């Protein structure tokens with residue numbers, strides 16, 4: 001067993017006191033590789049510290065759309081340097097839900113990071129909320145790129161548009177909470193070969209509960225049940241997709 005949580009924020013303060021224990025529990029469940037994406041410049045150093053302490057933590061560096069307006073050109077230069085030692089660019093993307101930085105600013109930072117992904121030949125971890133069509137249009141300008149649209153909650157047509165651009169679909173614990181008809185219908189139609197599994201820990205379970213990488217097994221169970229697969233197969237195949245994509 002060597003499963004991959006393709007998206008977990010282990011640098012989050014929610015794990016400050018007991019990360020070693022959290023990782024042990026995940027490893028007992030068979031999850032032994034953890035992809036920690038970046039969100040903003042002030043977290044990059046903490047990410048590096050984790051990578052030095054835990055050999056099975058792999059880093060992506062990026063600027064999350066929620067925080068893009070806190071950044072300057074100097075941060076972009078810093079990001080360019082950090083990407084020499086990363087498995088992916090991200091998370092980056094667009095979020096057009098209310099109370100986020102304005103769309104022009106978000107697009108500027110997203111495109112700057114797509115350029116860096118081209119330059120470093122790295123996959124991209126994308127955050128896309130209420131913005132799928134704009135993201136797909138921007139990706140069309142970068143035909144060589146691949147990656148994953150993480151925490152996906154769109155429909156099968158939107159998923160197909162990303163798959164045609166060379167992207168995987170990241171399926172996570174939002175399913176446990178929502179299990180909406182839309183997600184159910186997506187998972188009955190989405191072939192396993194396009195799916196990456198993630199928890200998005202500590203987020204993903206709602207306000208009061210801390211999510212953890214060990215919950216990846218629950219995600220795999222739901223994907224298996226809805227798609228008519230065996231849970232072990234889901235864990236094995238989707239982890240293999242992550243290892244291939246991120247060259248783990």
Ligand SMILES: [Zn+2]
Nearest residue numbers: 007037091200
């Ligand atoms: Zn995230």
